Amino acid sequence: MEKRYKEENKSLWKISELISRAQKPEQVILGISKEAARLLNGDSSFIWILQEKNLNLVKGYKLSREYISKISLKIEEEFIKKNIKINQTFSSSNIEKDSRIFLPEILKKEGVVSLICTPVKAEDKLIGILTVFSKKSKVWTKRESRIVNMLAEQTAHILERMRYQKHLEESSIRDGLTGLYSRVYFLTRAREEIARSSRKREYVSFLFCDIDKFKAYNRIEGYTEGDRLLCQTAKSIESSLRKEDTLC
Incomplete structure (x- = not known):
């Protein structure tokens, strides 16, 4: 026993x-x-x-x-x-x-x-x-x-x-509204990718997106609609990403 x-x-x-x-x-x-x-x-x-x-x-x-x-x-x-x-x-x-x-x-x-x-x-x-x-x-x-x-x-x-x-x-490390990675995470990943591309002598690309007249849209339609537009935009971009891409 x-x-x-x-x-x-x-x-x-x-x-x-x-x-x-x-x-x-x-x-x-x-x-x-x-x-x-x-x-x-x-x-x-x-x-x-x-x-x-x-x-x-x-x-x-x-x-x-x-x-x-x-x-x-x-x-x-x-x-x-x-x-x-x-x-x-x-x-x-x-x-x-x-x-x-x-x-x-x-x-x-x-x-x-x-x-x-x-x-x-x-x-x-x-x-x-x-x-x-x-x-x-x-x-x-x-x-x-x-x-x-x-x-x-x-x-x-x-x-x-x-x-x-x-x-x-x-x-x-994620934004509470859109679910995308935060600015802090982006800066960390950017440093890692730049260092990796330098070691391997490869290219790394960054694509910056902006919503035209978003401030005016918020003022006219209201912040709730502005939030909805941000989420829809994030979802639309995310659906076209490759596995190795990171969206922040």
Whole structure:
């Protein structure tokens, strides 16, 4: 019993260390996926997180690309249809005889016999799934259920914190009205691009735009309409940019 608690504490310490080092959500979920497999004596693991703008986070540990790709698409389809209703941890000691399991034929190719799956929730909203697989027929214990729940909670907490930090960073360098980058950010990026172009002996271009008679437009139409015009102009220019362009 004492050895188990030591293992759990060691894992929590590793996750805390991972959080302090990780700069991207992908690093976090891969690290948690590995720890989940290790702590539960699993052979592999999988984590899928719903993100904004359909940029879902998906990481598999010791799973083939085929399985990761197919199960990701299946989960995404079910999320869109709102068919996924995982409110609590569930386990299966034999996936072939369990109708709840997605794509059992693909899992069988991976050598998976049993699994334990838990929802990842943020503010009681389902945002993802964490699953640990075993190549043996296994009855998952209450302790293992508690651990996988704990890891799912850690995942949700970490991702929410990273999302909030990103929001704060974006807010500090973007204009509150148009959403474009601020003057401070422009000056920083301009210095970086000029330095880069000098090193590589390449050209860098700056395009300055102005709205003719904007002051008069504000006076006649009112500041609300002036703000709307600024936003429309920003959106119009932004839609024609290349990936490497920056609009401030």
